[in-house]
Amino acid sequence: MASELHDFLAPTSIAIVGASADPTKRGYKALVGLLNDGFDGAIFPVNPKADNILGLAAYRSITALPMQVDLALLCTPANSIPGLLAECGANGVKGAIILASGFGEVDAAGAKLEQQVLVAAQQAKVRIVGPNTSGLFNLHKKLNLLALDNVKPGDIGIISQSGNMLLALALEAERNGHIGFSTYVGPGNQADVDFADYLTYLGEDSHTRVATFYVEGFKDGRAFLDVAKQTSKLKPVVVYKSGSTEAGKLAASSHTGSLAGSYHMAVDLLQQAGVSVVDHSDEILPVAEGLGCMQQAPGRRIAVLADGGGQATIATDRLLEAGMQLAEISDHTRTALKQILFPQASLKNPIDVAGSTDAKPSLLAQCVDILSQDEQVDMVFLVGMFGGYSLRFAEQLKQEELQTAIDIVNLFNEIDKPIVIYSLYAHVNPPPLVRMREAGMPVYDSIEHAVKTMAALADRGAYMQRSLLATNALPLVPDSQVVSTFKLAKAQNRDLFEFEAKQMLRAYGVPVAEELIIKNEVDIGTLSTQFGADVALAMKVVSKDILHKSDAGGVKLNLLGTQALSKAYDDILSACLSYKPEADIEGVLVTPMMPKGIEVIVGVVRDPMFGPVLMFGLGGIFVEILEDVAFRSIPLSRQDAHSMVNQIKARKILDGVRGADAADIEALVDLLMAVSAIVEAHPEIAELDLNPVIAYHQGYAIADARVIIDK
């Protein structure tokens, strides 16, 4: 079930359409790149005006080629493309790269041309990369169409929506000296092949150990999530997404819809699918390298081993900020360390050897060994001058330091806990560090990057465990009564009334308090028998014509006694009719007032990019001002539901503060799972808001429910 992208991203033959001997042309660069790198397949320059280009026989057209070729690089202008694709089809070309710009990224005419290109490609059975792409390379095939001379083969696959970003990463890798790439593709406008397809390919590509993406915008985010969910179990997937400040534009509002489509949502959904999301562009390579080498960590408990106070303190700050923990070192470990270190060494994590290693760096390998055997330790973080001992202290330490590097590398290969190294001398590339890097062990030149990497390793470990255990809700059989309600509402071209939304929830076993709709004064007399005379009630208008009930004066709370109820009923009717004289009023919904508790919000939106998405957050200002919410794509596992509740920044509030009871987390998780299943069973639901849900020590109450129908 291999992706057909292999056919042309790892081709055995290539045609360069628009090949040229003019060094300023793109068709020259690509050819030179292939020749310089020694591409071992067949190369066919295509140019109507040349017989020979750079020593290769040239052909007048694609149709004139002497054999079927896998890949065509089209260096010609936009309007030539549809015709060329037809020729490609005739030859049997598998894939074409369209470098030209002037398509959908420019204007409506360009978008139309792009559509023609897509149709031509489909007719010709040619897959297309681009248009408006910077091209691609596959260094293990010596296929370097960008003619970049500063990249070397390695195991990082990279798909970047910006050519300059690729260039920046290539320069960074060159500077580091030890990072190489497998395949790069610039997806361009993604007219045909999109991010999800490239991820499938990188997931299958044996040269790629980590799939890395720079994304400005997805075309089909849902497809990417679906592929990522599977691929990220096989190998790490790293995404850097720009546009983090889009969220700043959101107006304050408590509707799920207004919080969707944000950077924050994209990050949550990607992480749910096991993707390692980095926040800063300069974290892409360090994190990708670390994940490629170490894959995952069993947990978040770090032993910090330092040869100087400053960096130990800083490492601790960054680790705790990143949600890591300092491991509680066991007594046994402490005793073992004590035997080899100076008395003044600090054996409380972070461990500071306090000069013990200055003249004896081999002790560091012993310490790493001891720490990595501690069951309380998930990763060992070696921080300080290692690699530079012979430079800083004494020339004669050279041999011992190199041997120490070898010992640590051996440990690194033996154990299944990551060993992460930050060295002040990382960029100096002294022999011990070169040795480590050659052995596939990253050495970081930034504490911050090392910590981000450890967080990514722990996150991926947690994802793998979550995936193993994942329990999903069983699909629901749609309830016939609910189906009829949707039909009715659709026929009346309205959304569900609140009581219908609540009935729907009840139909699927979600507990919702009893309520009544009253249609006249007479009904009011029956309320005290229905609910009890001493129960405070709430009243809300029921009308498809009134969306914002409070604004219309359509909500009255804390009503006790027939007199108060009558007055409230009259007030609601007159207020709503003066607010909207033509409003069609069905009646007034009466519900008991809910006891106080912790207000949360559960919402669903169908995101145009990512499909159905569930949102959870604390109610009121937490959603509106602080945007303290979590998103997961539907369907979600019970583990996902737990993780979204725990992700909330104000999580502590759910544990009970200021004398309040803790919220019933399991009940809330039940509710999230139920909502997920309901939304899956009812594609009619465009948007759903339970706001507020009042969480109690046992269970919860749904105070308001709103369902918007996909019309």
Next chain:
Amino acid sequence: MASELHDFLAPTSIAIVGASADPTKRGYKALVGLLNDGFDGAIFPVNPKADNILGLAAYRSITALPMQVDLALLCTPANSIPGLLAECGANGVKGAIILASGFGEVDAAGAKLEQQVLVAAQQAKVRIVGPNTSGLFNLHKKLNLLALDNVKPGDIGIISQSGNMLLALALEAERNGHIGFSTYVGPGNQADVDFADYLTYLGEDSHTRVATFYVEGFKDGRAFLDVAKQTSKLKPVVVYKSGSTEAGKLAASSHTGSLAGSYHMAVDLLQQAGVSVVDHSDEILPVAEGLGCMQQAPGRRIAVLADGGGQATIATDRLLEAGMQLAEISDHTRTALKQILFPQASLKNPIDVAGSTDAKPSLLAQCVDILSQDEQVDMVFLVGMFGGYSLRFAEQLKQEELQTAIDIVNLFNEIDKPIVIYSLYAHVNPPPLVRMREAGMPVYDSIEHAVKTMAALADRGAYMQRSLLATNALPLVPDSQVVSTFKLAKAQNRDLFEFEAKQMLRAYGVPVAEELIIKNEVDIGTLSTQFGADVALAMKVVSKDILHKSDAGGVKLNLLGTQALSKAYDDILSACLSYKPEADIEGVLVTPMMPKGIEVIVGVVRDPMFGPVLMFGLGGIFVEILEDVAFRSIPLSRQDAHSMVNQIKARKILDGVRGADAADIEALVDLLMAVSAIVEAHPEIAELDLNPVIAYHQGYAIADARVIIDK
């Protein structure tokens, strides 16, 4: 009024006590450092067992020296130090560096020895650096006692509480190639000379353009703030403080005291004093370099000029996250850019030249020129490949690109707006970028660091403006009645009662609602005449023995009518007496219930490190869970008070949300200023809490006031 530190941090003569020809000794390294660098003063090795060390005449003791020397480096063990200091005094030595450890950092015996050292130094009139210091260098005096061979003279002064941190910065500067240092000192235990003294020195030192600090802990934070307030007007002061995660240890509580002493507080106070605080260790040098070169910016409006989409988007993300704004480019500027760039260039900030400059990099200088002339633009941020055009595109661009660099440098020197450059080729050091750096123009290799620098430039500009305008409250004359109240409370060994705290506020013109203390049932009858029969009242127990009134059942709210008041009074007395049978109960305080509004908290604590500190935040969970508060040291200017209100993350709430009125910010600022003045006038106040203060559209109400006395 120059600091006496110049005498020995820029000495003309130095004695090395413990000088040695043994390469493993510190007394060897220092000597070699001086000789290698060519220190141009007199060098006197001191060693009782040698006549000659490394070719220099050696002396048996300090007292045997042939002349008075400025600085003594003491390389000998801890217990030798007091005696040596006496000898230093006899010689007239101005300052001594004590390398030895084994003092206060180790144990009580060490602390005692450190005290002896301090006394000996004071008697000998010798200032001391350390003990437990890594030493110092002053590269402009060719005084390199650390014998670091990878540092060059420059204008960054650095005081680092970790020797490894200095080493990391030195290696980073070496890697960058263009950053140099003026003076470094390791302050060690700061037994005598402390951070504030070093800041005074660096402020006065003509070779230092920016004073940089790595701080693990202040000894006298208040003194540092006082010096920083003045020095930061003269030159930038950069601080990186570790311990950012200490705040995580704080228990949730609404008392100001529990939020003090945190990293967060230290950052707020440093920024109030004009210090540029960096969050990550790898930002220290980039930000220091940028501040040194560019000093300050007139505002936060940035014009981004990019030659590729990816980096423009990322730059925008980081800028907005850092609180910067994208400048609104004027039509005039847009027209001017349009005339020189390709039609497809995007002229909406961030500006993307879209290939216009690929073959003509000189256009970049023109664009920078045009943008810098726009009045809406405070800084120009050039992002992309500049410096690498001839490498990336065509060799023949070399000359043009170099000329472009020269043109940009000329602009940089002419205008008073910063021009900040991020280049993919920054670390490649191509000639155009070398030219810029040689001219004192930083070129960043990280968008993140460039943005942090711009934020620091804008912050410093804002500080300079704030300092110019600063209006401070006039000192208060202590009110005699209030003074008596404090005396009485002190005599009774208790804190102020709530009603006394409120009387104090009233005495200084702070509006506080009327209230009564009732001492018996009979008084209750008078309450309706006093407050009006339809005013809901609150009752709170008054007792020095009951600190947590609510826990004791000593608070009743929303009381209406004599019956309810009587019952509440009885309930409070019996509850409190059963809570604490021996409690001495003064009576019950009766106040009208306050109308609803926005709850804020105003608090004061005397921090052991920083002295009196004011705190402002939103009440309830915002303080307790989110720790969303701002700190300023007392006294503060009205501008400081405004900035602390605006700093709150949930600032929007004060503007009114969910139908609430906006809070009266000016009234809150008045209150902050009044509290600052009161605390200055009354050193008896150890802690003060107004919590909650209920802010209204006009004015505020102080619902509770608590003053703890310094006993």
